[in-house]
Amino acid sequence: MMKNKKISIVVGVVILISLIGGILLWKSKFVPNVVVFTDKTEYKEGEKITLSITNNLKEPIFLPGCNHYIIEKKDKDGWKESSPYIKRCAWEGFAFKIDVSKTEVFNLFALEPGFYRAKLSYSIGCEEGKPLSKARCKSSNTVYSNEFTIKETTKTPSDWKTYRNKEYGFKFKYPPEFEIISSFEPLHSFLKERLVFIQQTKSFPDYNLSITYVLGITKSKEDKQPAKCFVSPRDKTLLTEKVNINGVVFYHATDGGVAAGTQYFSEIYRTIYRQECLEVALIVKSSSDWIVEGVEQLNKKEKEKGLDILHQILSTFRFLEEEERIMEKKIKTYQSPDSFLIAKVIPGKKNRLGNGWESIIEIWTNDGKLLQKKNYTSEDGDHGLVIAQAAWTPDSQFFIYSAYSSGGHQPWFSRVYVYSRSCDKIYNFKEVTGFTVARDEFTVATPDIVAFTVYTSPGMGPTATKSFKLSDVINTLK
Secondary structure, eight states, X not given: OHXXXXXXXXXXXXXXXXXXXXXHHHHHHHSOXXXXXXXXXXXXXXXXXXXXXXXXXXXXXXXXXXXXXXXXXXXXXXXXXXXGGSOOOSSOOOOEEEOTTOXXXXXXXXXXXXXXXXXXXXEESOOTTSOGGGSOOSEEEEEEOOOEEEEOOOOOOXXXXXXXXXXXXXXXXXXXXXEEESOOOOSSTTOOEEEEEEEEEXXXXXXXXXXXXEEEEEEOSSOSOXXXXXXXXXXXXXXXXXXXXXXXXXXXXXXXXXETTEXXXXXXXXXXXXXXXXXXXXXXXXXXXXXXXTHHHHHHHHHHHHHHHXXXXXXXXXXXXXXXXXXXXXXEEEEOTTSSEEEEEEEEXXXXXXXXXXXXXXXXXXXXXXXXXXXOOOTTSSSSEEEEEEEEOTTSSEEEEEEEETTOOSTTSBEEEEXXXXXXXXXXXXXXXXXXXXXXXXXXXXXXXXXXXXXXXXXXXXXXEEEEEHHHHHHTTO
């Protein structure tokens, strides 16, 4: 009897070991090592997309420090990197680590209609705390997410109202249930000037729940540190998520909290407009004693519905200058004050954002001789320059022009160039002066003085207006 019992135990152990081994073998063969997937396969234009990356390996994986993943879009020629959704970084950054059995979640915003997938290149066996290029990784691999579709959104309902701010130059549409209010405080202290706030409040007496949806637009007032516009309110890091709203690049972040029975969630969208920081904030505030059964579930459902409406309102936001400006492909000419030279700003390729033309600069004599030519266009319409302002100095010796990235990259500084007549050469202003220009706007004065807003210290600290005598600057190079 005892012998039979021992045999049964042995057989049971063997079966258990076989089952465990079979499961491990099945997992090793059929469970992907690294999985990339989205929360849905079909989205509306402008809807938030949640991208998850799960590490099923027995060791950590390491992603590139700058672009953890790449978004690809499918066209008639196949899959191509979608450059508006690729971060541009000054350096590659430290490798991003995902531990064993861990899942990291990322959010994507404002993809235009089309077919997409995410491409993930990861490495294993890397030294931690280093960029991938210096981490001595043992091997690398590439995987892809499921394909997903962005559907074009439906037209704005006919009963929506239009808010128009002629003084600052923007407009948007909103549902009749929303009202313009005057008592809501801006989220961030440095954005001191309120432009408009609209809100809708919904009450659910059975749950003792009140939810308020708010869209607020504020701007800085003569702020001396434009770089603050691109700093996250949550952790003070630089904002990197970009959103294209009707041809204008906004930088995006989220925030939230709880205080005295009130939960709040906000999404902020910031851009530089008219040399000031403009913020559009979407806010959901929920107030309750949170003790009624089902109130949390109801709040979650209504919050999502409210955010959908706020995103629809945001999708109608337009700057009037962008809407009313006729995007004609016209050559702009700038004749020197002595009439001997002509500078031309020639529109090359329309940028991917659709709000400007990448530029070509040419300097000619008045009898038709080409002296200099600089081409600032790019193949993808995303990595060139758009000329913002151009002018000759009163003595006709220098032609100055400022420009911004056609893809909206690094909007906190301006690219400035100077053509010297005596040297017959175009110089990079930053390289010859050592100063980083913060804004595109500049002024010129007799005989060859140009004044810019520049950063007064390395990085993106305080700014000040500084004048430069260009002949002195160029003479130091001779």
